[in-house]
Amino acid sequence: MSAMGLLGIVMLFELSAFALLAFRSEGFDPLALLFALILIAVLFLQYVCMLWISKYADRFILVIANLLAAIGMIVQYRLSPDTAFKQLILYGAGLLAMFVCVAIMHKPALFQKLNWVMILGSLGLLCVLMAVGKEHGGAKNWITIARVSFQPSEFVKLALVFVSANYLTTRRSWRGYWPSAVFAIACCGLLVAERDLGAALLIALTYLILFYIATGNVRTTLIGMGAGCMGAAASYVTFDYVRARVAIWKNPWATYETSGYQIAQGLMAIASGGAWGLGLTLGSPKAIPAYNTDYIFAVICEEFGIIFGIAVIALYLVFIIRGALLALNARDRYLMLIAFGCTSLITLQSFIIIGGVIKLIPLTGITMPFVSYGGSSLIASMMLLGILEGVAMRNGEMLEDAMDAAMEECRKEERAHAG
């Protein structure tokens, strides 16, 4: 019941933001209100559907994910209504993918059977990407099939979670684990070769986290981290673009005219927003390159203010903590690893991009989960959400079974006493 009120507040937020956008130009823009109404209807319907599937669905991560997606779409609409409508369609597709994932998580063994398909499919996709990939913003990470372009790395990271969870559950020693390690390293290598450093970093760290959680083996994990650092150092020495990225990060103002322009503009946008922001539609976010994908956080900070930006980070944090608790409550090792893998993907991805935008770590192009414009990213994030919801439902059912069993024990004891 309590989450229903929360849902109402989220709807109020969406409606007021779009109402503000509707009066942006001289006339009145009814499309903005239509957009808001669609968004509200979709939010309500999916909430009801999710609770209809199981009353144990995690309502709060659903609301958080939808709020983040709504913030993304508000900013998209402010930047250009056309891309916002495209994003809305992709969001619908993402919801479909989410419900499919929820359904599949009722039979997680299915993924264990598809293990080799996922490995070969991911590696194949990345190899094809090497050959025919389109370059976009310095990284070669787009495939276009029949005018639909997508980013394979978004789906490869999901496959990695399932494949490693499977190997780390069914095998007991390093002799059994190695295929997952080889898979992770191969993915990383291919992604680095395609200059998609963000995705490579994401996959390497996710695999290490999963490995540590599954085995608790500190030594091997440290060796893995060391190998990762060596790899990073090696790529710093061998590849020019890695060196360039680090140099820009150290001092974006030195190359303000050319390569440092993006980071410098992003920082200036955040600074000009200040604590309270300039107000929706009053900033000038189009000065930042990649304003609607990687740099959307800077746009949010400029127009809504740094306090709002911190609240967005806090929403991610709550999402992550709830995801980790879901994983800890799972009574099945495989489900626990999958839930942890999905949570760490969201964690690392949001950390890498927000850290990059605020110049905490070198910038690597990666999308902000749920918020950024981009079909592959949004659909993959919604799939992660669906998987977490599926695990939550399983947890609830398990707990209910345990409570019923406890009751049965009590009743048996009582009958024995009476008779």
Next chain:
Amino acid sequence: MPQAVYAFVVSLMRYFFIAIIVYILVRIVYHSLREYGELRRVKHWLSDGYAKYIEFLPPYADEEGGFVLVRSNLIGRSPRCDIFIDDHSLKRRHALLYERKGEEYIRPRRKASLWINGERPPKRTASLTDGDLVRLGNVTFLFKLRRAPLEAYDEQG
């Protein structure tokens, strides 16, 4: 709308947006903490072999015979209640069974009937102990708070 008025409205609205997102955040954190506490308590109980449940007496005794309780449970004739009994003597939302600070309570809705062990409680909110016979309308059930002798739930599953 004139440009100046619009700019003024926008600059006012940014405080509203910040307030709304901070409110959402605080509320989610608050509910998460409550839910987490509830989960831990239930798990603790289960690991000790405790069970809190109600047992309906005829005519509403079904095969399972009982209903496991959580922190708060709404009983009534509406299908949206946690414990849903289709009996015309009940109100749509008849009573709330809940726990506070380790004590168990039942609180009927205004003008909803309640008897505990055959007596009407002096106050609207009445406390419950193990074995109490509770009657709401024509529906009677036993309140049980028991410790199972066996390990009903172990951590590793």
